[in-house]
Amino acid sequence: MEFERNLDKYAELAVKVGVNIQPDQTLLVRSPIECAAFARKVLVHAYKCGAKNVHIEWSDEQSTLLRYLNAPEESFNEFPKWTSDQYVDIAKEGGAFLTIYAQDPDLLKNVDPQRVANFQKASAVALKEWRTYTLSDKCKWSIVSVPTEAWAKKVFPGASSSESVDKLWEAIFKCTRVSGQDPIEAWKNHNADLKLRMNFLNDKNFKTLKFKSSKTDITMDLPEGHAWLSGSSKDPNGIEFNANMPTEEVFSMPHKFKVNGIVHSTKPLVYGGNVIDDFSLTFKDGKIVDFTAKEGAETLGKLIDTDEGSHYLGEVALVPFKSPISDTNIVFFNTLFDENASCHFAIGAAYRTCIKNGAEIKDEDCDNRGVNQSLTHVDFMIGSNDMNIVGQTYSGEEVQIFKDGNWAF
Known part of the structure; x- marks a missing residue:
């Protein structure tokens, strides 16, 4: 019962x-x-x-x-x-x-x-x-x-x-907070909490993010006019909805051509009915120029070669190492859950909602704005308990965003 x-x-x-x-x-x-x-x-x-x-x-x-x-x-x-x-x-x-x-x-x-x-x-x-x-x-x-x-x-x-x-x-x-007395009220409170993180990041208007862990060392710029989003969204009529259930992320878009360094996966990725695991991606000027994978290398290669845009990133998402999903200590082999237990990036298309007036940007102008376009959008997990993230503002101020895998503020 x-x-x-x-x-x-x-x-x-x-x-x-x-x-x-x-x-x-x-x-x-x-x-x-x-x-x-x-x-x-x-x-x-x-x-x-x-x-x-x-x-x-x-x-x-x-x-x-x-x-x-x-x-x-x-x-x-x-x-x-x-x-x-x-x-x-x-x-x-x-x-x-x-x-x-x-x-x-x-x-x-x-x-x-x-x-x-x-x-x-x-x-x-x-x-x-x-x-x-x-x-x-x-x-x-x-x-x-x-x-x-x-x-x-x-x-x-x-x-x-x-x-x-x-x-x-x-x-x-x-x-998904279903086990509690009132899941709908719990989600209302959860969305409000995520919005506090989102507002902090938007107020800072970071120019650059630096990710550093034992396996990952990557620097990315964010496009001018970028926006951080989280939890619930709104349709054109202003009606709120949650695209992912569960969700623990605050996310935006990296500049298409301004990602440099190496990033290593921390959880398996299930794509096209296959598991890709223990893989790394090397970026130069935004583009994936090399990759390795202990499992699913051929599948990963074909994902990257889907089109021109699948050689670039479209999303950067921040998720604390200590969160309800991560705390289960379960590898779900399901991106909906695993991505919400870990910081993650996405190969492929950016969400146009993550930049000011994004819906009005013409396709031919996307590169000039640093907005990636692709036929695909595939999240992969990079978060760990030793992940540190530092944001740099346009004035040169450096702010610790993540320390040892969790929010620093």
Whole structure:
């Protein structure tokens, strides 16, 4: 009974705080079939909030794997136009999008990486117009996660299937503040706390950030007019929503051409059904000029080669080493959770909301403003308990932002 109550609270939280559904609004839910029970609860809560239509787009990992193993090569260079048209139509009419992200980290480990890379690029091209809505908060969107057996077994390999799923549910409820008496009020307070950090960084208007740990030594400039964001965002109508649940980050964009040094991953990255782990990236004038990886090197190389913009960074996010997710001491093999347990950067596109009047910047002017464009946006984790971050203002003042992995203020 307690689990069912928490499951219902989680679905309500996703609807009321995640996408914050309003009367007469359309909601598209993208869900694995294994997460059907949760998706149906989301549907009920959305209609209770006055949603006009709730569409559920189901996916099946085993069917996905069978396709990668058996479909003809040329099919991976295509993406269904009706899918991209549907997304854009819903975004244009002011609809919202909820993604239930619960991927088996090893699903495609025995698949030709080129097939995966081809389809990743084809889908990115097809969904480019829709992504302009999410990257600039022109529509409400949110990502949550629900345990599946394959994912849970990866996180807790020593437990039985049922035990691993139960343990992952427990961790998710804790990290998303569902376990408390009033999760919605808890998220209101959490968003307010993150805004305090955000406001401090915006008031300082840093020109340069220096990241230093035992493995990472990197300096980046921030574009003029950059903005730090955190927690909740607002759509064009001023309606608040939380794109990530959970979230612990305060984030902005680095200047596309002003990143120099080496950065080393501190958690595995799951990308395209494969694990990339223990990797480093070397930057010169913003561009990735070298990389290493003990696991998933070929997959990492194909990610970097997606397009010109995937050779550059689009996001810098600050997350303390001591946080609810990090304190679980769990490697989730799920970027939604792992990125919110660690400072992280993102390969690829920048969020236009992270610079003044970003939505009005023309594509041809982005390079002059230091704003990266790409078909992809992939976060990877770099935070550690010995990470120190120093910000330098335009007047030359140096401010300690992180000390030994945590906020210094």
